[in-house]
Amino acid sequence: MKGTAIVAGGGLAGISAACDLADAGWKVTLLERKKRLGGMVASFPDPESGGEIDNGEHIAIEACTELLGLFGRLGCLDRLKRQPRLRIPFVGPDGRVAELTESSWSFLTFPFLSLGDRWRVARALRRIGKMRDAEIAPLDNFTSADWLDDLGQSPASISRFWDFFLAPALNEPAARSSAALAARVLRDAMGLGPQFSRFCLFRAPLGTVFPAAAEAYLTSKGGTIRSLATVTKVRPETGRVVLELTDGGTVEAEACVLALPHENLAEVFPESAPPLEHSPILNAHLWYDKAVTSLEFFAMIDSRVQWVFNRSVISGLPGPGQHLSCSISAARDWAHRPGEEIASDCDAELKRRFRSEARLVRFVISREHRATFSARPGTAPMRPGPRTRHAGLVLAGAWTDTGYPATMEGAVRSGRAAARELVKAGGGT
Ligand SMILES: Cc1cc2nc3c(=O)[nH]c(=O)nc-3n(C[C@H](O)[C@H](O)[C@H](O)COP(=O)(O)OP(=O)(O)OC[C@H]3O[C@@H](n4cnc5c(N)ncnc54)[C@H](O)[C@@H]3O)c2cc1C
Numbered sequence: 001m002k003g004t005a006i007v008a009g010g011g012l013a014g015i016s017a018a019c020d021l022a023d024a025g026w027k028v029t030l031l032e033r034k035k036r037l038g039g040m041v042a043s044f045p046d047p048e049s050g051g052e053i054d055n056g057e058h059i060a061i062e063a064c065t066e067l068l069g070l071f072g073r074l075g076c077l078d079r080l081k082r083q084p085r086l087r088i089p090f091v092g093p094d095g096r097v098a099e100l101t102e103s104s105w106s107f108l109t110f111p112f113l114s115l116g117d118r119w120r121v122a123r124a125l126r127r128i129g130k131m132r133d134a135e136i137a138p139l140d141n142f143t144s145a146d147w148l149d150d151l152g153q154s155p156a157s158i159s160r161f162w163d164f165f166l167a168p169a170l171n172e173p174a175a176r177s178s179a180a181l182a183a184r185v186l187r188d189a190m191g192l193g194p195q196f197s198r199f200c201l202f203r204a205p206l207g208t209v210f211p212a213a214a215e216a217y218l219t220s221k222g223g224t225i226r227s228l229a230t231v232t233k234v235r236p237e238t239g240r241v242v243l244e245l246t247d248g249g250t251v252e253a254e255a256c257v258l259a260l261p262h263e264n265l266a267e268v269f270p271e272s273a274p275p276l277e278h279s280p281i282l283n284a285h286l287w288y289d290k291a292v293t294s295l296e297f298f299a300m301i302d303s304r305v306q307w308v309f310n311r312s313v314i315s316g317l318p319g320p321g322q323h324l325s326c327s328i329s330a331a332r333d334w335a336h337r338p339g340e341e342i343a344s345d346c347d348a349e350l351k352r353r354f355r356s357e358a359r360l361v362r363f364v365i366s367r368e369h370r371a372t373f374s375a376r377p378g379t380a381p382m383r384p385g386p387r388t389r390h391a392g393l394v395l396a397g398a399w400t401d402t403g404y405p406a407t408m409e410g411a412v413r414s415g416r417a418a419a420r421e422l423v424k425a426g427g428g429t
Contacts (some may be wrong), residue, residue, distance in 0.1 A: 004028075004254050005254065005422065008031045008234075010225075012038075012039060013411040015214045016411070016415030019070065020416055020420070026255075027222055028223040029225075030223065030225050031231060031243070038206065038211045042054075052205035052206075055366050056283040056371065059168070059201060064407075064409040075217075079202060079210070086100070086101055087100075088298075090300075090301055091295075091300050091354075092112060092302075092353075097295070102194040112161075117156060136184055137180060137380070138180070139178070142377055145173075146179065147183070169182075171375060177375050177376065177405075178376060178380070181405045185405065230245060231268050232268060240392075241256035241390070256392065260397065261399070271388075272388050278370040279331075280368060281331055281371035282366070284326040284343055285366065286324045286326065286350075286360055288324070289359045290320050290322065290359075293322075293324075300353065304334070305327075310323075322358065331367075339363065347360045371406075372399075372405065373399045380401070383400055386400065386421045392422070394422060395418060
């Protein structure tokens with residue numbers, strides 16, 4: 001046995017750190033304040049159906065190699081629906097559907113951009129695919145919109161192409177997001193080849209995808225999971241780290257990974273918490289009495305509701321009704337709107353585009369006000385790496401310095417980096 005380690009926070013960052021430490025022979029205790037692991041990748045009970053509803057659509061792509069690697073280790077890759085070929089349907093305001101695929105022909109004929117814009121987008125994509133890290137880092141001082149403008153991109157191509165990928169990935173629109181994070185995401189997704197942009201969708205409710213598998217994995221390696229265990233204070237001491245819990249008890253180990261959201265880190269260990277802001281994500285779950293569309297998912301051109309996921313098709317739910325999930329990223333403007341208004345706007349958009357007579361039977365609005373940190377320009381220096389000034393105490397979380405915005409891939413990478421730091425130090429403090 002290498003040593004003892006506590007991992008505080010059972011999201012993807014904490015889970016990946018715990019798995020790596022357990023694999024390296026550490027005796028790991030994972031503390032999570034909620035009942036179930038998974039953190040932001042969550043679903044909640046739906047009394048009406050007896051099932052669970054996702055807090056928000058979570059999409060990965062094939063370039064998320066660390067996330068897919070973790071799911072492979074946990075044995076839950078089969079819960080993902082992975083596209084055999086890239087296929088992204090876009091639906092225009094008049095209901096016209098055009099798909100972007102791996103063939104350049106689909107892009108050359110993409111009807112929602114002018115011919116000139118298509119050519120300029122293709123040229124920019126080629127250029128971004130070849131960018132080096134040293135070229136990307138200084139872009140943190142600029143917005144994605146300014147950077148794309150420098151690359152010759154028109155406002156129309158930003159709203160009808162770039163922001164469909166950047167706004168969900170960065171959870172800020174191009175006008176507010178860091179160009180460095182945009183460039184990194186685009187280069188890693190598109191620069192590696194179109195096959196790395198294929199979508200991976202979750203078939204099952206998020207809370208049932210990997211938390212149980214992670215518990216089983218860690219337990220099989222001698223680890224302990226303590227759910228409903230909330231850390232209130234972290235005390236680094238010589239040779240050990242002591243964590244105080246809400247029940248008045250303490251736990252200690254030779255090493256500790258703090259894999260908490262930055263706002264919770266500020267409560268329990270303020271010296272390492274950065275002054276990052278949040279950005280909300282909103283999801284409108286709509287149930288219809290009959291099918292509105294046969295598309296599995298699609299992007300809506302010129303709509304505040306950028307992406308719609310057909311849960312009935314993705315999860316193979318029985319008909320005749322249909323469950324559509326509308327995903328609204330960077331939802332500062334919609335976060336406090338009444339649910340009825342949101343549902344009615346989404347419903348009107350869908351019915352207009354698909355000329356559907358389906359009846360909206362019910363809706364549930366899920367609001368995550370602190371979904372991600374706000375990926376604004378100038379955030380790079382605020383995001384610490386795994387190391388703290390205390391031996392044996394490291395940080396993880398999608399908000400740490402991963403080079404990525406707050407994503408599942410970033411969370412897993414941060415957990416792995418934190419575990420590496422402890423393994424390198426060779427057994428605790
Ligand atoms: C609606 C929504 C949609 C999203 N869509 C996507 C997407 O499509 N693709 C993508 O890649 N990413 C997406 N994300 C982002 C992604 O979910 C997160 O970046 C990632 O899951 C964060 O993981 P984490 O482990 O860093 O943090 P978290 O998941 O926040 O985990 C931290 C854990 O710490 C626990 N905790 C907090 N305080 C304490 C305490 N005091 N003691 C003990 N435990 C504590 C929390 O309960 C939580 O379980 C989305 C997020 C949301 C909210």
